[in-house]
Amino acid sequence: MGKEDETGTVTLGEPGERCILTRDQHPISRRQISDNALKVLYRLNKAGFEAYLVGGGVRDLLLGRKPKDFDIVTDATPEQIKKLFSNCRLVGRRFRLAHVVFGRDVIEVATFRGHHHKVNTSKHVSSRSDEGMLLRDNVYGTIEEDAERRDFTVNALYYSIKDFSLHDFHGGLTDLEAGLLELIGDPETRYREDPVRMLRAIRFAAKLDLGLSERTAAPIRELAPLLQDIPPARLFEETLKLFLAGDALKTYYLLRQYGLFAPLFPQVATLLTPAGNSPFERFLELALINTDERVAADLPVTPAFFYAALLWGVVEKRSRDFSNESSLPPQDTLMLAMNEAIDTQIRTIAIPRRFTTDVRDIWLLQDRLPRRSGKRAERLLGHPKFRAALDFLELRSRVDGRLKELVQWWQNYQQSQGGDQQPHQAAPHPYPQSEADGERSKPRRRRRRGPRRPKDAQA
The missing domain is CATH 1.10.110.30 (Hydrophobic Seed Protein)
Known part of the structure; x- marks a missing residue:
């Protein structure tokens, strides 16, 4: 336990030395913890099990942040947890976990992890690849062993519901104060x-x-x-x-x-420069800043817009390469470049098709937006990804000033038609729907019904 001097100051223990802070020695209060997390903690404790709030929830409370979620650890096995909660489901193969479900709120409960070298049984299974990567890991242990299995010291902090004490096993409190992220154990391993x-x-x-x-x-x-x-x-x-x-x-x-x-992004990496100041890199930075600003303003963001921006430099380069190598029209070289960029990226990162479809739309509209004569402008304005594409074009114009006039034209046209003055990214993360950001959705096709069968007809 940390030592307290005559002034009441707590001296934290060294890494590997368990430090316990009593209720009056730390700032965490039950009022900061969600009601659902407290329900789980109290029921486990009442049933005779140890139960602790752990990891990011504890860390964020100590930093004065609002935790995104609350994770719990206990000495109860997943099966014992499931017996206590009718609203519990067990998930995971590599790590067996219990999810206690309260509507949209899911409280994750894990059993204390033990060391990998324990003898394998039907209940305790651990296996590795030839490179040392853990493939399955359901070895249970004590809270001390669980703390050793945590990744970083700032995540090995445990809040006890039994006496409201705070447990620090690896100097995480000291590292938080020093502003350091420290890995527990041998980093390479x-x-x-x-x-x-x-x-x-x-x-x-x-x-x-x-x-x-x-x-x-x-x-x-x-x-x-x-x-x-x-x-x-x-x-x-x-x-x-x-x-x-x-x-x-x-x-x-x-x-x-x-x-x-x-x-992560091998084909994009080939475009990066030592100074980091190429036109594409400036565009990418602007796109990332735009994403951060939208998150800060609680506005929707989407993986589609991120990947469209990330891979745009690749698409532009490969489209130019295809044009130089063949006599194909620009639309065809753009399609070839788009297909190649996406096909190459999904070998490393499996971007779901619902997002790659939107990525393609954003890119294709960059080619269509300059062609706005006649009825084309009206049709483009009604495209489900128009506002995302215009947002994308506006970011491009900050690097390529030649596009500013085009962006201004579309913003004026959009305003004259009664549309939003501010373009938006396509849809909210993580599972966007086309209607969620005020976009038009495709009309559903009516199912064609055949003649009704008599009730006694065979299926």
Whole structure:
């Protein structure tokens, strides 16, 4: 436990030394914790189990932030948790978790994790790949072992509902005060267990404005290629957390600094310059700033707009290459470039088709927006992705001044037709619908019904 001197100041323990702060020694209050999380904590405790609030929820409360969600750990097994809560479902194969569902609010409950070297049984299963990556991991243990299994010291903080004490096992409180992100255990081993931890390090550094400690940062560049072994679907989810949470620009800079951008976006990386000041890089930075501003203003953002901006430089370059290599018309070279850019990217990051369809629309409209004579302007104004495309064009005009007149024309035309004066990104994250941002949706086709069958007809 931390030592308290005659002035009441608490001296925190060294890393690896358990430090316990009593209720009057830390700022966390039950009033800051969601009612649903408290219900889960109290019921587990009442049933005789240990129950702690852990990780990001505790960390954010200590930083004066409002937690996005609350995670709980306990010594109860997933099956025991399910018996306590009728609104519980068990999820995950690699990590067996309990989700206690309260409408749209889901409280995640995990059992204390143990060490991998424990003997495997039917209840305790752990396996690795040849590279050291954890494939399955359902080894249960004590709270001390669970703390060792956490990724960063600032996430190994536990709030007890039993006596309202705060438990720090690895000096996370000290690191928070120092503004450092420190990995628990040997960094190379931990990154090999799960290479996504390198992306989490970048995400937390950007989100919390923390610097990576020297030992935490040291192996990242060498181990960055391990991200190629991560399933593309998982990397898509990670990119949403990296770039659509309000810290996209800082995240972009950090990914480049630590050599993690190229494994995620290999074809885009070929366009980056040492000085970082090419027209495409300036455009990309403007798009990321725009995304951060929308998140800060609680406006919708979409993966489609992010990926349209990210891959636009590739599309422009390849379209020029195809034009130089053939006599195809510009529309055809654009289509070839679009297909190639998306097909190449989804080998690394599995962007769902509902988003790649919108990406294509935004790009195609860049070619159509200059052609606005006759009825074309009216038809384009009614396109479901018109406002996203105009927002995209406006960002392009900040780099290429020749487009400013075109942007102004469309803004004036839109206003004259009674439309919004401010273009918008297409739809909200993470699962946008075409109607959600005030866009027109395609009319549904009526199902054609055949003649009714007699009730006694065979199916």
